[in-house]
Amino acid sequence: MTGRAYRGLSAEQRLADRRERLMMAAYTLFANPGFPATTIERLCTMARVSNRAFYECFSGREALMQAVYDRCVDETLQAVAKAMAGAPNSLDARIEHGVAEYVAFVTRDPRRAHIMHVEVRRAGDCLITARQRAVGGFSRVMEEAAAAYPTRTPPNTHLLVLALIGALQELLIEWVLAEDPPSADDLVATAVHIFRRSFNAGEATDER
The missing domain is CATH 1.10.357.10 (Tetracycline Repressor, domain 2)
Incomplete structure (x- = not known):
């Protein structure tokens, strides 16, 4: 993946940062309230990423x-x-x-x-x-x-x-x-x- 830097981060770094924030949000939310109760929207809100960005990082x-x-x-x-x-x-x-x-x-x-x-x-x-x-x-x-x-x-x-x-x-x-x-x-x-x-x-x- 290529792209110009934004706020000092390359496209690859921005993707890695969003992925890590989603994983940290999931680490908390999948434990409580649990996997079945955790929606993609809730994960995105906690991680401060868009739904579109979610699917750039994970298929679901x-x-x-x-x-x-x-x-x-x-x-x-x-x-x-x-x-x-x-x-x-x-x-x-x-x-x-x-x-x-x-x-x-x-x-x-x-x-x-x-x-x-x-x-x-x-x-x-x-x-x-x-x-x-x-x-x-x-x-x-x-x-x-x-x-x-x-x-x-x-x-x-x-x-x-x-x-x-x-x-x-x-x-x-x-x-x-x-x-x-x-x-x-x-x-x-x-x-x-x-x-x-x-x-x-x-x-x-x-x-x-």
Whole structure:
């Protein structure tokens, strides 16, 4: 895209600025009042862009939701991978650090928790592929950690990790939707208990 500068910004920079403002507006509005209740007009009003500018950036609400969701997932994956890499060299420690960082990072901003665990489902079938990519990313991190400790690896690590990720997602949905939500510490303790039991943690020494 080419074009003359306006207020010191090139056409590309103006487009990037509008796109970012729409994503920030969506990050707030898709969390509350939620994806179904958020219109393009409301997004444009908060982002201070025109409807025409919206469609220069995104094909529709679903495309905007995917962009916001993908960013949330990428940031969370980076935080979890960093936490696990810095953990003591045992499967127990890496599980605990990874789970604790996932819960802490997601719940630190309730908007992120809403988008990743509730609103992405309300967006419908168009986000299924994005959700599958996210699950695949988290499963790879966990599987790579488990692969370093082959004596602790179950017959089908991939399926087990998928089941554990599903359990963790349900815990976060409870945190988002419950009238009296559990504490983040309780979420971590429960998730770590499930993960450790699933990998028979504590039954073998895996320090290296």
